[in-house]
Amino acid sequence: MAEQKDINMEEAVKEDSINKEDTINCEEVVNNEAPADEDLLQEDTLQEEIESEEIEGEEESSKGFFKKKTDKKQDALKQKVEELEDRVKRQMAEFDNFRKRTDKEKAVMFETGAKSIIEKILPVVDNFERGLATVPEEEKGSGFAEGMQMIYKQLMTELESLGVTPIEAIGQEFNPDYHNAVMQVESEEYGTGIIAQELLKGYMYRDTVVRHSMVAVVS
Template sequence: MKSGKEHKSHDSEKEQNPAPEETTAQNATENEQETAVPADHQMPDVPNDALSKTEEELSEMKDKYLRLYSEFDNFRRRTAKERQDLIKSANQDMMLALLPVMDDLDRAKAAIETATDINAVKEGLELIFNKLTNVLQQKGLKPMEATGQPFDADLHEAITQTPAGDDMKGKIVDEIEKGYYLNDKVIRFAKVIIGA
């Protein structure tokens, strides 16, 4: 027979170290309490009518998206084609305006072969040159005045320098190739000689 002290010590060991089955059951209960979803956060039951209505709306949105995408694709193709056509025919107006000048040059060429008066040929070429200049000015082409002007790297291209008087230092002494503006934009820089 065991003494009272031994019995008490055995009971106190049980309290300190509970059985493994009791520990697992206790942990499982605690885990369930931690992971349990509160009643206000649970997924509501969706009625079939609402679900089918949502599916219909989704189908309509997909249809609208596909239509919009195809309309945009058609628009993109059409504008690309129009841009290509515009590039191809961009010079048409200019060519039509230059055709009368070409006709005059053809007539002048034929007249030169049989002409005996050099002054008449000279006057004819002068008229054709003036006509060409007028057509080009109507289309926005304007010659650049460079001789005697201060050198400007935004407008002029210096070919060389030449000794010049004090009044022409840093200025353009001579113009090798004329510069041109098209609607106030430089399309060709003037090639010039600068006074040094």
């Protein structure tokens, strides 16, 4: 009977020892498994953070790409606008120069045409003056002579209104820009280099000499 109790006690101690070992093993398993799960969670979290950062990086890279592309388009458009503005300014300057050059050419052509017509009219004026100079004194009061004188005055008035004026000669110092000396004479009235006679009257059109005066200069 006593032996039976001892066996039962031994079995109870063994069972209790086994239970304690099982408990310890379970705790170790739990303790060993917990860190593994935490590591997995940390790895998953880290992976998610990495993926999130990669996505954000891709988004930022995409935004940067589109921004650069937009900036390039804006720069290209700005450059194109500047080129067009420069072209318009150049064309306007060229047109302004063309207009000024055309106006100048028209003025020169008008001046040339006017001088050409005046040169053809001057011999008519010369003949009028010669005709009036030959009228006898007794006939200067006649209707014919007065009519010729009125026509001559009207012609000279019209020429003067156009800018045609006679060049002063007699009593003036010889000037090759206005006078053409064809002979030399002696004179008690004028000194050397002074014009004593006018053989053919000269005329100016505005500031240009149309015909030089043919004169005799005192030697």
